[in-house]
Amino acid sequence: MLQVKDLDAGYGSVPVLRQVSVQVRRGETVALLGSNGAGKSTLLRAISGMIPVFGGSVEFQGSPLRGVAPQKIARRGLCHVPEGRRLFAKQTVQDNLLLGMYGIRLTRAEEQERIDGALAIFPALTTRLADYAGFLSGGQQQMLAVALALVRQPDLIMLDEPSLGLAPVIIDEVFEALSEVSRRGGTVLLVEQLATRALRLADRAYVLAHGRITAEGSAEELLAGETLAAAYLGDTH
Numbered sequence: 297m298l299q300v301k302d303l304d305a306g307y308g309s310v311p312v313l314r315q316v317s318v319q320v321r322r323g324e325t326v327a328l329l330g331s332n333g334a335g336k337s338t339l340l341r342a343i344s345g346m347i348p349v350f351g352g353s354v355e356f357q358g359s360p361l362r363g364v365a366p367q368k369i370a371r372r373g374l375c376h377v378p379e380g381r382r383l384f385a386k387q388t389v390q391d392n393l394l395l396g397m398y399g400i401r402l403t404r405a406e407e408q409e410r411i412d413g414a415l416a417i418f419p420a421l422t423t424r425l426a427d428y429a430g431f432l433s434g435g436q437q438q439m440l441a442v443a444l445a446l447v448r449q450p451d452l453i454m455l456d457e458p459s460l461g462l463a464p465v466i467i468d469e470v471f472e473a474l475s476e477v478s479r480r481g482g483t484v485l486l487v488e489q490l491a492t493r494a495l496r497l498a499d500r501a502y503v504l505a506h507g508r509i510t511a512e513g514s515a516e517e518l519l520a521g522e523t524l525a526a527a528y529l530g531d532t533h
């Protein structure tokens with residue numbers, strides 16, 4: 297579904313990613329791991345068209361994405377949930393979900409069906425529909441951020457650190473919901489600092505260090521071996 301090949305990207309003229317190749321197949325959950333500043337968020341931004349690509353290619357469902365505007369990429373079915381829960385804080389949860397579907401032609405019944413689908417994955421939001429999003433707990437805001445993406449029914453959802461700033465018990469809840477997305481056939485590219493947790497959820501994973509892929513494999517391989525620790529320590533040569 298997504299094929300990133302030999303990608304070079306960065307900010308202004310400063311390179312961050314070098315020769316990065318990553319693949320995501322339909323129905324897979326793929327984790328992108330690596331320490332702070334490794335380039336994980338930068339890779340998601342380059343894929344979704346938010347920053348320019350210097351070299352290499354990005355293909356999504358058979359079409360090139362390089363040079364395509366972010367809004368167009370989103371309309372093609374690729375949804376990027378950036379770090380930091382971007383919500384409409386002064387709108388209710390219900391209105392946030394409706395705003396999430398902005399620009400998609402749907403009947404009221406279809407909109408409701410999509411909202412019900414998202415609430416089935418995040419039941420904790422059901423009792424908060426009339427509350428302002430800004431008043432939700434951190435965990436519920438994260439759930440709403442993912443739900444906003446889900447109501448668009450994307451073919452691929454890219455999540456940037458959904459665990460950031462959450463208590464362990466809430467992280468469990470968010471990860472349980474993500475595994476439900478995957479059980480329902482969703483395709484996910486997940487950026488996470490919490491490597492073990494991400495690997496328990498993912499089918500496959502890549503490790504980034506200093507803008508390069510330093511390890512890749514099935515989640516079991518990476519969980520079992522020492523590759524992961526070595527990759528984090530930069531000891532992969």
Ligand SMILES: Nc1ncnc2c1ncn2[C@@H]1O[C@H](COP(=O)(O)OP(=O)(O)OP(=O)(O)O)[C@@H](O)[C@H]1O
Binds near residue numbers: 307312331339489
């Ligand atoms: N907007 C920006 N402008 C310039 N440089 C940036 C920008 N955002 C990130 N960088 C730089 O790009 C490199 C990779 O950062 P990136 O945020 O992609 O890392 P990350 O792996 O996602 O880590 P983190 O978990 O800390 O977000 C870092 O050196 C960072 O300083």
